[in-house]
Amino acid sequence: MATSTSSPRQQQPESQKRKDPIDWAEYFMAMAFLAAKRSKDPSTQVGACIVNEEKRVVGIGYNGFPTGCSDDEFPWSKTSVNPLETKYLYVCHAEVNAILNKNSTDVKNCTMYVALFPCNECAKIIIQSSIREVVYMSDKHAHKEHTVAAKRMFDAAGVRYTQYKPPHSQIVIDFTEIDWDSLNQVPATPGKNDTTTTEELCRMETLSIE
Ligand SMILES: [Zn+2]
Numbered sequence: 001m002a003t004s005t006s007s008p009r010q011q012q013p014e015s016q017k018r019k020d021p022i023d024w025a026e027y028f029m030a031m032a033f034l035a036a037k038r039s040k041d042p043s044t045q046v047g048a049c050i051v052n053e054e055k056r057v058v059g060i061g062y063n064g065f066p067t068g069c070s071d072d073e074f075p076w077s078k079t080s081v082n083p084l085e086t087k088y089l090y091v092c093h094a095e096v097n098a099i100l101n102k103n104s105t106d107v108k109n110c111t112m113y114v115a116l117f118p119c120n121e122c123a124k125i126i127i128q129s130s131i132r133e134v135v136y137m138s139d140k141h142a143h144k145e146h147t148v149a150a151k152r153m154f155d156a157a158g159v160r161y162t163q164y165k166p167p168h169s170q171i172v173i174d175f176t177e178i179d180w181d182s183l184n185q186v187p188a189t190p191g192k193n194d195t196t197t198t199e200e201l202c203r204m205e206t207l208s209i210e
Contacts, residue, residue, distance in 0.1 A: 061097025
């Protein structure tokens with residue numbers, strides 16, 4: 001059974017490295033899942049993370065409307081008698097946003113980590129941007145035409161696709177793992193009645209940085 005890695009501070013000898021960090025694939029897939037949490041889509045939240053051959057993240061994205069197209073004004077509905085009132089004509093998929101958000105010249109030979117198997121439209125863009133591998137979690141639309149078409153194109157273009165089976169059922173991000181008080185090295189922002197002079201504050205800040 002899969003277990004969760006809640007990463008409590010483990011008691012390991014200080015002189016030895018931790019034996020149980022998350023591995024690269026888990027790390028990148030988790031980044032894709034974290035990006036998905038930014039999505040405003042009420043039904044499907046998808047994230048994608050692009051990694052280059054040196055295991056550096058070069059792009060992240062999630063599904064959403066194009067810049068300037070308000071999440072409050074454009075429709076999130078999946079069904080309507082009027083196609084213009086559904087999300088499909090407007091939403092940018094996570095894969096496309098991740099490619100467009102790249103912080104490198106290109107994404108040639110990169111690997112994309114994505115929660116859902118890409119649709120045919122994203123597959124075209126993945127192929128044309130020279131991404132070489134897609135690592136996905138869910139293939140729940142495997143029977144649908146857009147997935148069949150995507151696989152047909154990936155096979156023809158030589159883009160590998162692999163289903164990822166996570167070694168843990170969850171990764172918990174616990175902000176309380178850090179002791180915030182111990183990080184407060186600089187003096188607190190002075191209040192209205194604080195008599196500490198600017199010179200004294202500067203001196204204290206210099207000391208805390210040292
Ligand atoms: Zn797509």
